[in-house]
Amino acid sequence: MRWLALWLCLGTCSSCSGAQSALDPAGEEARQIAYLFWLMAIAGGFIWLTVIGLLVHATRHERTPIDERIASRLIFWGGAAIPSLLLFLLLGYALWLMPGLRPFARAGEANGLRIEVTGEQFWWRVAYHPADGGVPILSANEIRLPVGERVEFLLKSTDVIHSFWIPALGGKMDMIPGRVNRLSLLATKPGTYRGPCAEYCGTSHALMTFTAVAMQPAAFREWLAVRANPSPGASLPGRDIFLRNGCGACHRVAGTQAEGGVGPDLSHMSSRGTIGAGVLPTDDEAVRSFIAHPHLIKPGSKMPDFNMLPQQDIAEIASWLKGLE
Numbered sequence: 001m002r003w004l005a006l007w008l009c010l011g012t013c014s015s016c017s018g019a020q021s022a023l024d025p026a027g028e029e030a031r032q033i034a035y036l037f038w039l040m041a042i043a044g045g046f047i048w049l050t051v052i053g054l055l056v057h058a059t060r061h062e063r064t065p066i067d068e069r070i071a072s073r074l075i076f077w078g079g080a081a082i083p084s085l086l087l088f089l090l091l092g093y094a095l096w097l098m099p100g101l102r103p104f105a106r107a108g109e110a111n112g113l114r115i116e117v118t119g120e121q122f123w124w125r126v127a128y129h130p131a132d133g134g135v136p137i138l139s140a141n142e143i144r145l146p147v148g149e150r151v152e153f154l155l156k157s158t159d160v161i162h163s164f165w166i167p168a169l170g171g172k173m174d175m176i177p178g179r180v181n182r183l184s185l186l187a188t189k190p191g192t193y194r195g196p197c198a199e200y201c202g203t204s205h206a207l208m209t210f211t212a213v214a215m216q217p218a219a220f221r222e223w224l225a226v227r228a229n230p231s232p233g234a235s236l237p238g239r240d241i242f243l244r245n246g247c248g249a250c251h252r253v254a255g256t257q258a259e260g261g262v263g264p265d266l267s268h269m270s271s272r273g274t275i276g277a278g279v280l281p282t283d284d285e286a287v288r289s290f291i292a293h294p295h296l297i298k299p300g301s302k303m304p305d306f307n308m309l310p311q312q313d314i315a316e317i318a319s320w321l322k323g324l325e
């Protein structure tokens, strides 16, 4: 029993911090949501303790009959008026928070960076739209954003409903086919956070995550500028094997003839920490096994297995992709 309690306690505490915790806020919106959570938890705890206290009192002490008028007044205040008042106060606080959680309710903040994120079975398509209206910069499964600057997310889906959520930065928002949902986030602490897909979207739903990296604005601009150009590694020989095997029909690699838009943009794949939307690290062996049998790694994935290719070809493609910084 004691072990069970300890285990439960550890389980609860370990979810209070880390890369995917709404209780360890690293953004303005997440901070407000965490406040609301603590307020509700404390108010709820207080009410619970009061009710339990009264219950214990009632069972332990001998009761003397009380006047009916006092009894009905007690029921009116304790059973209806005070609970309603508390619920209204909590509702009022939550409603008061809402304008701040809606995109660009605050004047003058609408002209920053916009990041378009599209949910796909089972990965994330990412496009950075520069503030000056330049050509979007394409990526996948990783989102970088500057600390201290408000970023607008344009959330879309092409297949089923997904849900975009970076618990450390803010609340979740559904991605609905045929709609563009807007979410505005302001990261306040640099760091690497994790985002899950928060709406069941098919077989590999649980394998659909992404990394959100909040960076200092100058480092972010530098990072984005590098991503706006083809990777120097793109012209190395592995390219021809990649193109010859039809990978370019589904994948884009800037600076080559590969212009496909079905799967993730691979132009700078090796600068991302993971492949397959968070399932494997970006190392040689993982890239090789992903190319050979994505279905073993992600059931239901839209990428066909390529295990009929010679090992040598797969290895050369993998090392070429590893060079796409």
Ligand SMILES: [Cu+2]
Pocket (backbone or CB within 6 Å): 119, 120, 122, 161, 162, 163, 197, 198, 199, 200, 201, 205, 208
């Ligand atoms: Cu999903």
